[in-house]
Amino acid sequence: MSKSVRFIDLVKPFMPIIPEVSTPERKVPFDQKIIWSAVSLLIYLVMSQIPLYGIMSSDNADPLYWLRMMLASNRGTLMELGITPIMTSGMVFQILGGIKVLDVNLDLRSDRELYQTAQKLLAIILCFGQATVYVLTGAYGPPASLGAGVCLLLILQLVFAGIIVILLDEMLQKGYGLGSGISLFIASNICEQIFWKAFSPITHNTGRGTEFEGAVIGFIHLLLTRRNKAKALYDAFYRSTLPNMSQLLATIIVFGVVIYLQGFRVELPVRSSRARGPYGSYPIRLFYTSNMPIMLQSALTSNVFIISQTLFSRFPNNLFVRLIGTWDSRPGTAQLSAVGGLAYYMQPPLSIHDAVIDPIKTFVYIVFVIAACAFFSNLWIDISGSSPRDVSKQFKEQGLVIAGYRENMAYKELKKVIPTAAAFGGMCIGALSVVSDLCGTLGSGTAILVAVTTIYGYFEIAAKEGGGVPMPDFL
Structure with missing residues (x-):
């Protein structure tokens, strides 16, 4: 053209x-x-x-x-x-x-x-x-x-x-x-x-008296004001109407697990084909596509929710609309929640209790999230220019070869590793998101994963540009 x-x-x-x-x-x-x-x-x-x-x-x-x-x-x-x-x-x-x-x-x-x-x-x-x-x-x-x-x-x-x-x-x-x-x-x-x-610091009347909304402030307030310290401790960790300490601890644990998994990678030894010199390495991370799979899965889910809510509000008795999703408001709020249809099975359980009550919904949701993340992860490597063919082309342009292999073997070796890392990494991110939702973390599991991977990425940028951690030029 x-x-x-x-x-x-x-x-x-x-x-x-x-x-x-x-x-x-x-x-x-x-x-x-x-x-x-x-x-x-x-x-x-x-x-x-x-x-x-x-x-x-x-x-x-x-x-x-x-x-x-x-x-x-x-x-x-x-x-x-x-x-x-x-x-x-x-x-x-x-x-x-x-x-x-x-x-x-x-x-x-x-x-x-x-x-x-x-x-x-x-x-x-x-x-x-x-x-x-x-x-x-x-x-x-x-x-x-x-x-x-x-x-x-x-x-x-x-x-x-x-x-x-x-x-x-x-x-x-x-x-x-x-x-x-x-x-x-x-x-x-x-x-x-x-x-x-x-x-x-906002206060709410929960029926047991005035409590602070914040989990940490509420924890301190309950211990200082309640005579029964054991009951106060239980309420601080398991209150259902406001954020609690169990959710905060679960959030901290998920942060730690994601940061730990960020370090998993396969190091491919590479060398220059144009000049002699020390070997370098090309890291292929477990989270090869970073947080993109869970973002795409979340976007897909939310678009289905928007379309389903819009159609249900206009045609609540239409059979096709009800198959996509039926909606009802949550107790005490105007926020709608899926109670039937496809949207119901795409909506995460809000706690382990909700997951146990409806095991079929929980199983379908887990399979959907993990499969969608694996699919989007594999799709993204082709779209974003990080597929085995794209990486082998970058190697050729920069004069790099995988140590121990001929130049024309780079694509074949990368094809063994990159798609597997992308699919398995996407599945791991999906599984972490599901576990985070079931544990009732502060915020959705998807949001926490995106936050951690983004912050970790900023740390790497700062380490590289600030001179804290030396990295090869081709990374």
């Missing part, structure tokens, strides 16, 4: 009007990267606490309840959309690139700029589309009651906040900060939620 008719070239007229962060002219020092990352995080946290101006109510059932932590979003605030538009845009372009639909040479600066502009343009369009859907479907009150002016103002607020997030992510990815804004915002949102559930 000639360049004059490439699909990506349709973006050229938008390049002058799409906001852009310029690439730094020289390498940004490590300490300045930390400062820029901290400033970006501060801006995100402030926006996630500023309520949207003009909303009437946002207390009705939240169709994105299961994915809020993963999307780094906060309902009723400027961060309502979170990183959804930019993550969706990025995944769409990665998939298009992986299946060779886009004719783009990222080694050329002009093509690279076109590609980045196209991603931002799609993300802005998604911001506008999602904001419009939110407002017109009554997420903040009936549109007729809000009025056309307020509806437009709400849409503009959400689009403006979405553009800010896009630019913050671009700034970090272009070398001003560490890693990407998407990872930073997701990890911070998850850690914020866990910290709040552990130390929240």
Whole structure:
């Protein structure tokens, strides 16, 4: 296909009007990267606490309840959309690139700029589309009651906040900060939620008296105020209506297990085919595709939930709709929960007690999560350019060969290891997510896994760029 008719070239007229962060002219020092990352995080946290101006109510059932932590979003605030538009845009372009639909040479600066502009343009369009859907479907009150002016103002607020997030992510990815804004915002949102559930000072009347919401503060308060210390200790560890110490301990244990498993890897000895020198190593980790399988599985599940809730609210007696899922509100809240259909078996058990009550649902859920994570992990290595063929091509370009093998044997040897590591790693991540949900950790198992793997990735970036841990150049 000639360049004059490439699909990506349709973006050229938008390049002058799409906001852009310029690439730094020289390498940004490590300490300045930390400062820029901290400033970006501060801006995100402030926006996630500023309520949207003009909303009437946002207390009705939240169709994105299961994915809020993963999307780094906060309902009723400027961060309502979170990183959804930019993550969706990025995944769409990665998939298009992986299946060779886009004719783009990222080694050329002009093509690279076109590609980045196209991603931002799609993300802005998604911001506008999602904001419009939110407002017109009554997420903040009936549109007729809000009025056309307020509806437009709400849409503009959400689009403006979405553009800010896009630019913050671009700034970090272009070398001003560490890693990407998407990872930073997701990890911070998850850690914020866990910290709040552990130390929240808000009080609730549980029927046994006033108790603090935070697990740690509630634990201390119960021990100091109750005469029966054994009963106070039991309530602090097993109270069901508020976060408890058992959930906090389970969260800490899961953090430790995931960090421990991050160290599992197969080291392939490699050497340069162009010059003599010491052997290096190419690590193939157990979590070869990082947290991407569980993120894709979570996105699939949440999209099914959104579609099912929307259809059930409009056609509750339709047989096909009921097969997808039936929904009812949880006791004491307006939040809907699946009580039947396909969505019920895709919804995680909230505790070991719930898992034991319905073992068939638990078995189906476990098989679904593990199988989906293994499938998405294998799919992602082809889409993201980390398949055996892609890695062997990188070896050839860098003049590397696997020690003890001829140059043309790299692909065959990598094919023995990479798909197995991807599938087994995806299964392990799925199993960890299930165990975390059954143990009742603070936040979903998926969210905790994403937080730990993201934080670990930042630690590795900091160690590499800060000079703490020497690493081979080809890593």
